[in-house]
Amino acid sequence: MPKFAPLNVPFPRRRQTASVAFWMILVPLCIFLFLELLLLSYVTRSIALVYFLWVMQDQAHNQGARRVDWLRKLSLWVWFRDFFPISLRKEADLDPSKKYLFGYHPHGVISLGAFTAIGTEACNVSTLFPGLNIRLLTLESNFKIPFFRDILLALNVASADRKCINHVLGGEPGSAVMLVLGGAAEAMEAKPNTNTLVLKTRLGFIKLALAHGASLVPTFAFGENDIWDQVPNPKGSLVRKFQTIFKSFASFSPILFHGRGIFTYDYGIMPYRRPITVVTGKPIDLPKIEQPTEKELLEYQRQYIAGLQEVYDKYKDEFLPGRKAELIIS
Template sequence: MKIEFAPINIPLRRRIQTFAVFQWVFIFLFLAQCCLAVFVFLIFTSYWYIAAVYTVWLYLDWETPNQGGRRSEWVRNWTIWSYFRDYFPIHLEKTTDLDPQYNYLFGFHPHGVLVAGAFENFCSEATGFRKLFPGLTSYLCVLPFWFKIPFYRDYIMCAGLVSSVKSSVSHILSRKGGGNVAVIVIGGAEESLDARPGALTLRILNRKGFIKLAIKRGAHLVPVFSFGENEVFNQVNNPKGSFLRTMQERLQKIMGFALPLFHARGIFQYSFGLLPYRKPIYTIVGKPIIVQQNHTPSNQEIEALHRKYIEALNKLFEEHKAQYGIPERGHLFFS
């Protein structure tokens, strides 16, 4: 394989952008393991008391990820997230204003490999979420597994991440006065196994829990489609029924998260590595679907709203696909 090296005379700004993305990939793939290793290391050193004190803190703070987390506006406004945005670049666009007197459940599609668009748009202020949607506060819901890891949990909560368990999402959507947005990546970890350039398959047909929760809490549903999310990484071929896909699906059921074998470019060369490609991501926030609160929704009510949501999502995609490079023959596939 011929390696294409990066030019030496790359502007400093682009080098900083690359570093910003490198540290983000590190956070996603390796920081949790590092934090756990540090915690275990402390236990067997003369600094064991730090681990002991933190264990008590962990016990007392265990439910915080399920109760809105502990966001830090300082962390969300770090300059590094602006460099991260400009690397791709990532854009956040709205189709209509959202009234802050209501709570909203954003359904984010597609998952992609590392949900770059969801993180940048809803866990930082670099793309202007607060300016586009004044009065709204966003919370990105992720697997509860990550909040069990010492130190790591505290860091990711600073960005506005919360647990995706039902009680956590319900807590956000039940807050009085409105202005809260729970962002759920509907396809979940399973969808990441199909994330590759050109992929337009969304796992949603059997995902109805978020619909039921929106009805029970009276939260308006908003479809969100992120054009380019699947374009920033390649993935090892893993068709349904293959040995690799079977193992990935088994591991996903055991661990709760998927392990896509992805690759893209490196830091100093463009031929291989774990850094995403510099390809634009456009995250489009659709129009809200008004939801009437019902604490005991029937199956028919859930099914009807689910169909309405899929129709709204498909309409959002069709109205914007030509603008963002999807050919006319390109259509969403729901599974």
């Protein structure tokens, strides 16, 4: 039998649950509203078509987003943060006269730690890193979803495309991006109490950082993999084969996840109330090299992995006491 939430749940907790539920339905809600505009009347259809034409030519997602601070500071995101809760820590201050490329690990199912800590002000990222303008980067396909794309842009979320990264890091001092480096391959490994990273094959982000002389900041989110369960998908299984085939046609892989419900603790697609602690490591300063050799790329990759391992080793006993295995980097 499912375990139902009691009727006397305090209002702040209900508010937290409602904020997460709202985020979970935001994409279908935005699509529904756009379709309603198309079908409602001639006037709304005209508005929808004009908006669609504007979206087709708008390149804000490749130009560093359209930050709107009041939206980033909404109480909604504080309630969202407190549902888990999610917190942000730093191992070192970052010089605002430099540029930075943050690598985020692990990917998790949909990287809610990165979204909350960097895509909003719920964890006071602007206070923690004064003088930095950090853009969280996501799949370009997210910017094709009507209305949802505009919310992302206002939250200072931009495209993970190379064009956008070059635009941001080629800008003024204090510019920074955060990339969730593991991608779809790592998302398929997102299971509670484990942390398997796909990193050793990733050299493109180092090449981009070297092209702009940007410092690398290894970032680890303790608990990111714990907030959902995933349908078993061992290598060779039908589920994994389906995910791999899908990924070959699209830029992402469908993750068959499940968690709790709004009114039950056992069944649903809502995440579990489990803490996520995002820790940014010490920066790794890189020279500006436009055409690095493979040896140079591998050396800076080695330094980056060592910095990430250092963060994990320092906090694993505090934030991952129930882990089933140590960090795996493949």
